[in-house]
Amino acid sequence: MTESKKFNRVATIVLVLFTVAAILPILLIVLASFTEETTLIRDGYSFFPKQWSTDAYYYMVKQGVTIGRSYGISFLVTGVGTTLSVLITTMLAYPMARKSFKYRNVLAFFVFFTMLFNGGIVPSYIMWTQIFHIKNTLWALIIPNYLVSAFNVILVKNYYQNSIPDSLIEAAQIDGASEFTIFWKVMLPLAVPVIATISLFTGLCYWNDWTNGLYYVDNEKLYSIQQLLMKIMDNIQALRSNSNAALLGTGQVDLPGTSIRMAMAVIGILPILAIYPFIQKYLVKGVIVGAVKG
Numbered sequence: 001m002t003e004s005k006k007f008n009r010v011a012t013i014v015l016v017l018f019t020v021a022a023i024l025p026i027l028l029i030v031l032a033s034f035t036e037e038t039t040l041i042r043d044g045y046s047f048f049p050k051q052w053s054t055d056a057y058y059y060m061v062k063q064g065v066t067i068g069r070s071y072g073i074s075f076l077v078t079g080v081g082t083t084l085s086v087l088i089t090t091m092l093a094y095p096m097a098r099k100s101f102k103y104r105n106v107l108a109f110f111v112f113f114t115m116l117f118n119g120g121i122v123p124s125y126i127m128w129t130q131i132f133h134i135k136n137t138l139w140a141l142i143i144p145n146y147l148v149s150a151f152n153v154i155l156v157k158n159y160y161q162n163s164i165p166d167s168l169i170e171a172a173q174i175d176g177a178s179e180f181t182i183f184w185k186v187m188l189p190l191a192v193p194v195i196a197t198i199s200l201f202t203g204l205c206y207w208n209d210w211t212n213g214l215y216y217v218d219n220e221k222l223y224s225i226q227q228l229l230m231k232i233m234d235n236i237q238a239l240r241s242n243s244n245a246a247l248l249g250t251g252q253v254d255l256p257g258t259s260i261r262m263a264m265a266v267i268g269i270l271p272i273l274a275i276y277p278f279i280q281k282y283l284v285k286g287v288i289v290g291a292v293k294g
Contacts, residue, residue, distance in 0.1 A: 026269070033057070033262035040258045056263035060232075067267075069221065070228040073141070075271075077224060078206040081142040085202045086195055089152045094183050096153070097160035098169075108157070115150040125215055140216035141224060146205045152198040159194040160187060200276070207272060229264040 032045050036053035043050065060067065095101045096108050119127075124144065134140045164187060172182045188195070213227035223231065 029262050029265050033259055033266050035259055037259050053259065056259040059260060060263055060267065066220075066223075066228065067225070070223050070225040073138075073222060074207060074225040077138060077141045078203050080138075081146060081206045082199055082203045084142070085147050085149070085152075086199055088148055089198060090156055090188060090191065090195065091183065092148070093153050093156035093160060094187060096157045099166070108154075111150045111153050121215070128216060135216050136219045136222060138222065141209070141212050141222070142206075144212050144216065146202060146209065146212075149198075149202070149205075152201060155198060156191065156194050159191055164190050203275070204272065208268070226268060229268065233261065233264065 028045055028047060031047060031049060032040060033056050034052055034054065035046070035049040036051035037055065039049055039051040039053075092107075092111070096104050096111070098104060101107075118124075128140065128144055129135045132143075134143060168186060169182055172186050177185070208226060210224065210226040210230050213222075213224055214230075217223065217227070
Protein backbone atom coordinates (compact mmCIF):
# COMPACT_ATOMS: atom_id res chain seq x y z
CA MET A 1 0.00 0.00 0.00
CA THR A 2 1.38 3.37 -1.01
CA GLU A 3 1.92 6.20 1.44
CA SER A 4 -0.85 8.28 -0.17
CA LYS A 5 -3.38 5.47 0.25
CA LYS A 6 -2.40 5.04 3.89
CA PHE A 7 -2.77 8.76 4.45
CA ASN A 8 -6.18 8.80 2.73
CA ARG A 9 -7.44 5.94 4.90
CA VAL A 10 -6.22 7.55 8.11
CA ALA A 11 -7.65 10.92 7.06
CA THR A 12 -10.99 9.30 6.22
CA ILE A 13 -11.15 7.56 9.59
CA VAL A 14 -10.32 10.81 11.41
CA LEU A 15 -12.95 12.74 9.44
CA VAL A 16 -15.56 10.05 10.12
CA LEU A 17 -14.81 10.26 13.85
CA PHE A 18 -15.14 14.07 13.75
CA THR A 19 -18.41 13.75 11.83
CA VAL A 20 -19.83 11.31 14.36
CA ALA A 21 -18.70 13.58 17.20
CA ALA A 22 -20.56 16.48 15.56
CA ILE A 23 -23.75 14.52 14.80
CA LEU A 24 -24.17 12.72 18.13
CA PRO A 25 -24.95 15.86 20.20
CA ILE A 26 -27.61 16.92 17.67
CA LEU A 27 -29.11 13.43 17.75
CA LEU A 28 -29.09 13.48 21.55
CA ILE A 29 -30.96 16.81 21.56
CA VAL A 30 -33.62 15.41 19.22
CA LEU A 31 -34.05 12.26 21.33
CA ALA A 32 -34.19 14.30 24.55
CA SER A 33 -36.96 16.44 23.10
CA PHE A 34 -39.05 13.27 22.67
CA THR A 35 -38.23 11.91 26.13
CA GLU A 36 -40.71 12.01 28.99
CA GLU A 37 -39.89 14.76 31.49
CA THR A 38 -39.61 12.61 34.61
CA THR A 39 -37.37 10.16 32.75
CA LEU A 40 -35.02 13.01 31.82
CA ILE A 41 -34.90 14.21 35.42
CA ARG A 42 -34.41 10.71 36.83
CA ASP A 43 -32.08 9.11 34.27
CA GLY A 44 -30.59 12.10 32.46
CA TYR A 45 -30.02 12.29 28.71
CA SER A 46 -29.87 8.99 26.87
CA PHE A 47 -29.73 7.71 23.31
CA PHE A 48 -32.18 5.01 24.38
CA PRO A 49 -34.94 6.68 26.45
CA LYS A 50 -37.06 4.43 28.62
CA GLN A 51 -40.17 6.53 28.11
CA TRP A 52 -41.10 8.56 25.05
CA SER A 53 -43.24 11.67 25.13
CA THR A 54 -44.38 14.42 22.77
CA ASP A 55 -45.43 16.77 25.59
CA ALA A 56 -42.79 19.35 24.63
CA TYR A 57 -43.97 19.52 21.02
CA TYR A 58 -47.60 19.39 22.16
CA TYR A 59 -47.03 22.55 24.16
CA MET A 60 -45.20 24.19 21.25
CA VAL A 61 -48.02 23.32 18.83
CA LYS A 62 -50.51 24.91 21.22
CA GLN A 63 -48.77 28.21 20.51
CA GLY A 64 -50.17 27.83 16.98
CA VAL A 65 -50.34 31.13 15.11
CA THR A 66 -47.80 32.76 17.42
CA ILE A 67 -44.98 30.41 16.44
CA GLY A 68 -45.93 30.63 12.76
CA ARG A 69 -45.82 34.43 12.88
CA SER A 70 -42.50 34.41 14.71
CA TYR A 71 -41.04 32.03 12.14
CA GLY A 72 -42.19 34.42 9.43
CA ILE A 73 -40.58 37.37 11.22
CA SER A 74 -37.30 35.46 11.59
CA PHE A 75 -37.27 34.42 7.92
CA LEU A 76 -38.05 37.99 6.83
CA VAL A 77 -35.42 39.56 9.09
CA THR A 78 -32.80 36.97 8.14
CA GLY A 79 -33.49 37.34 4.42
CA VAL A 80 -33.61 41.14 4.31
CA GLY A 81 -30.80 41.60 6.84
CA THR A 82 -28.46 39.14 5.11
CA THR A 83 -29.13 40.64 1.67
CA LEU A 84 -28.49 44.20 2.85
CA SER A 85 -25.45 43.14 4.86
CA VAL A 86 -23.85 41.31 1.92
CA LEU A 87 -24.53 44.23 -0.40
CA ILE A 88 -23.07 46.83 1.98
CA THR A 89 -20.12 44.63 2.92
CA THR A 90 -19.09 43.86 -0.65
CA MET A 91 -19.47 47.51 -1.68
CA LEU A 92 -17.42 48.74 1.29
CA ALA A 93 -14.70 46.16 0.69
CA TYR A 94 -14.36 47.10 -2.99
CA PRO A 95 -12.63 50.51 -2.60
CA MET A 96 -10.50 49.09 0.23
CA ALA A 97 -9.20 46.44 -2.17
CA ARG A 98 -8.41 48.90 -4.96
CA LYS A 99 -4.78 50.09 -4.84
CA SER A 100 -5.73 53.11 -6.91
CA PHE A 101 -8.07 54.39 -4.20
CA LYS A 102 -6.15 57.11 -2.35
CA TYR A 103 -7.88 56.76 1.02
CA ARG A 104 -8.16 52.98 1.20
CA ASN A 105 -5.83 52.73 4.22
CA VAL A 106 -7.81 55.40 6.08
CA LEU A 107 -11.03 53.56 5.33
CA ALA A 108 -9.46 50.28 6.43
CA PHE A 109 -8.40 51.89 9.72
CA PHE A 110 -11.94 53.03 10.50
CA VAL A 111 -13.31 49.57 9.70
CA PHE A 112 -10.68 47.84 11.83
CA PHE A 113 -11.17 50.34 14.67
CA THR A 114 -14.76 49.12 15.13
CA MET A 115 -13.43 45.65 15.88
CA LEU A 116 -11.55 46.97 18.90
CA PHE A 117 -13.88 49.59 20.36
CA ASN A 118 -17.60 50.26 20.57
CA GLY A 119 -19.84 52.65 22.44
CA GLY A 120 -21.50 50.03 24.61
CA ILE A 121 -25.11 49.00 25.15
CA VAL A 122 -26.48 52.17 26.77
CA PRO A 123 -25.20 54.66 24.15
CA SER A 124 -26.30 52.28 21.39
CA TYR A 125 -29.77 51.99 22.88
CA ILE A 126 -30.10 55.78 23.17
CA MET A 127 -28.90 56.27 19.60
CA TRP A 128 -31.23 53.71 18.03
CA THR A 129 -34.31 54.60 20.05
CA GLN A 130 -34.07 58.37 20.48
CA ILE A 131 -32.23 59.44 17.32
CA PHE A 132 -33.18 56.85 14.73
CA HIS A 133 -36.51 55.85 16.38
CA ILE A 134 -36.44 52.23 15.27
CA LYS A 135 -37.87 50.74 18.46
CA ASN A 136 -40.76 48.34 17.84
CA THR A 137 -40.08 48.17 14.11
CA LEU A 138 -38.59 45.42 11.95
CA TRP A 139 -35.55 47.66 11.43
CA ALA A 140 -34.75 47.18 15.11
CA LEU A 141 -34.14 43.51 14.34
CA ILE A 142 -32.10 44.24 11.21
CA ILE A 143 -29.87 47.29 11.67
CA PRO A 144 -28.19 47.08 15.10
CA ASN A 145 -25.15 44.83 15.59
CA TYR A 146 -25.31 42.65 12.47
CA LEU A 147 -25.87 44.83 9.42
CA VAL A 148 -22.14 45.50 8.89
CA SER A 149 -19.38 43.34 10.35
CA ALA A 150 -15.80 44.59 10.19
CA PHE A 151 -14.58 40.98 10.11
CA ASN A 152 -16.69 40.25 7.02
CA VAL A 153 -15.52 43.44 5.31
CA ILE A 154 -11.87 42.50 5.80
CA LEU A 155 -12.61 38.93 4.67
CA VAL A 156 -14.13 40.17 1.41
CA LYS A 157 -11.40 42.77 0.90
CA ASN A 158 -8.68 40.14 1.19
CA TYR A 159 -10.57 37.87 -1.17
CA TYR A 160 -10.76 40.62 -3.78
CA GLN A 161 -7.03 41.25 -3.49
CA ASN A 162 -5.93 37.61 -3.52
CA SER A 163 -8.33 36.08 -6.03
CA ILE A 164 -9.12 38.77 -8.60
CA PRO A 165 -6.09 39.97 -10.60
CA ASP A 166 -5.60 43.68 -11.19
CA SER A 167 -5.16 42.97 -14.89
CA LEU A 168 -8.80 41.92 -15.09
CA ILE A 169 -9.92 45.24 -13.63
CA GLU A 170 -7.56 47.14 -15.93
CA ALA A 171 -8.99 45.29 -18.94
CA ALA A 172 -12.50 46.27 -17.90
CA GLN A 173 -11.40 49.90 -17.54
CA ILE A 174 -9.83 49.85 -21.01
CA ASP A 175 -13.19 48.60 -22.34
CA GLY A 176 -14.80 51.68 -20.81
CA ALA A 177 -16.47 50.03 -17.81
CA SER A 178 -17.40 52.32 -14.91
CA GLU A 179 -16.51 51.51 -11.31
CA PHE A 180 -20.06 50.34 -10.67
CA THR A 181 -19.96 48.08 -13.74
CA ILE A 182 -16.62 46.62 -12.65
CA PHE A 183 -18.00 45.95 -9.18
CA TRP A 184 -21.31 44.49 -10.37
CA LYS A 185 -20.20 42.49 -13.41
CA VAL A 186 -16.60 41.59 -12.58
CA MET A 187 -16.02 41.53 -8.85
CA LEU A 188 -19.28 40.06 -7.58
CA PRO A 189 -19.50 37.09 -10.02
CA LEU A 190 -15.93 36.12 -9.14
CA ALA A 191 -16.52 36.49 -5.40
CA VAL A 192 -19.29 33.89 -5.05
CA PRO A 193 -17.36 31.72 -2.52
CA VAL A 194 -16.70 34.57 -0.08
CA ILE A 195 -20.20 35.97 -0.59
CA ALA A 196 -21.66 32.57 0.30
CA THR A 197 -19.39 32.47 3.35
CA ILE A 198 -20.38 35.86 4.75
CA SER A 199 -24.01 35.12 3.88
CA LEU A 200 -23.85 32.04 6.08
CA PHE A 201 -22.13 33.90 8.92
CA THR A 202 -24.58 36.80 8.77
CA GLY A 203 -27.62 34.61 8.31
CA LEU A 204 -26.67 32.58 11.39
CA CYS A 205 -26.29 35.76 13.41
CA TYR A 206 -29.70 37.06 12.36
CA TRP A 207 -31.45 33.73 12.83
CA ASN A 208 -30.00 33.10 16.29
CA ASP A 209 -30.35 36.69 17.49
CA TRP A 210 -32.59 37.48 20.43
CA THR A 211 -30.71 40.42 21.97
CA ASN A 212 -31.98 43.00 19.47
CA GLY A 213 -35.52 41.90 20.24
CA LEU A 214 -34.80 42.04 23.96
CA TYR A 215 -33.51 45.61 23.77
CA TYR A 216 -35.63 47.18 21.06
CA VAL A 217 -38.89 45.20 20.71
CA ASP A 218 -41.69 44.78 23.22
CA ASN A 219 -44.49 44.29 20.69
CA GLU A 220 -45.30 40.56 20.68
CA LYS A 221 -46.34 40.72 17.02
CA LEU A 222 -42.72 41.50 16.12
CA TYR A 223 -41.13 38.70 18.15
CA SER A 224 -38.64 36.57 16.24
CA ILE A 225 -38.65 32.82 16.81
CA GLN A 226 -35.67 33.03 19.16
CA GLN A 227 -37.25 35.77 21.23
CA LEU A 228 -40.54 33.88 21.38
CA LEU A 229 -38.79 30.69 22.49
CA MET A 230 -37.02 32.64 25.23
CA LYS A 231 -40.37 34.03 26.37
CA ILE A 232 -41.94 30.57 26.33
CA MET A 233 -39.09 29.24 28.45
CA ASP A 234 -39.47 32.07 30.94
CA ASN A 235 -43.23 31.44 31.11
CA ILE A 236 -42.67 27.73 31.70
CA GLN A 237 -40.26 28.39 34.54
CA ALA A 238 -42.75 30.78 36.12
CA LEU A 239 -45.62 28.31 35.76
CA ARG A 240 -43.62 25.38 37.07
CA SER A 241 -42.65 27.38 40.13
CA ASN A 242 -46.34 27.95 40.90
CA SER A 243 -47.81 25.22 43.05
CA ASN A 244 -51.28 25.68 41.56
CA ALA A 245 -51.51 23.05 38.79
CA ALA A 246 -54.59 24.73 37.34
CA LEU A 247 -52.40 27.58 36.15
CA LEU A 248 -50.40 25.27 33.94
CA GLY A 249 -53.12 25.21 31.30
CA THR A 250 -52.03 21.88 29.79
CA GLY A 251 -54.89 19.67 30.91
CA GLN A 252 -53.66 16.39 32.35
CA VAL A 253 -50.16 16.83 30.93
CA ASP A 254 -47.55 18.22 33.28
CA LEU A 255 -45.72 21.07 31.65
CA PRO A 256 -42.27 19.95 30.43
CA GLY A 257 -39.23 21.97 31.31
CA THR A 258 -36.04 20.18 30.32
CA SER A 259 -37.51 18.48 27.26
CA ILE A 260 -38.99 21.69 25.94
CA ARG A 261 -35.53 23.27 25.95
CA MET A 262 -34.46 20.49 23.63
CA ALA A 263 -37.57 20.96 21.46
CA MET A 264 -36.80 24.67 21.23
CA ALA A 265 -33.26 23.85 20.09
CA VAL A 266 -34.61 21.49 17.42
CA ILE A 267 -37.09 24.08 16.15
CA GLY A 268 -34.42 26.76 16.06
CA ILE A 269 -31.81 24.71 14.22
CA LEU A 270 -34.00 23.08 11.54
CA PRO A 271 -33.80 25.91 8.95
CA ILE A 272 -30.01 26.10 9.33
CA LEU A 273 -29.66 22.35 8.78
CA ALA A 274 -31.82 22.64 5.67
CA ILE A 275 -29.88 25.53 4.13
CA TYR A 276 -26.28 24.65 5.05
CA PRO A 277 -25.77 21.75 2.56
CA PHE A 278 -26.47 24.09 -0.36
CA ILE A 279 -23.72 26.57 0.52
CA GLN A 280 -21.14 24.50 2.37
CA LYS A 281 -19.15 23.84 -0.83
CA TYR A 282 -18.30 27.55 -0.99
CA LEU A 283 -17.56 27.91 2.72
CA VAL A 284 -14.04 26.48 2.94
CA LYS A 285 -12.74 28.31 -0.14
CA GLY A 286 -14.28 31.61 0.95
CA VAL A 287 -12.84 31.45 4.45
CA ILE A 288 -9.36 30.27 3.46
CA VAL A 289 -8.81 32.71 0.60
CA GLY A 290 -10.49 35.62 2.37
CA ALA A 291 -8.54 35.09 5.57
CA VAL A 292 -5.13 35.28 3.87
CA LYS A 293 -3.55 38.65 4.49
CA GLY A 294 -3.57 40.78 1.40
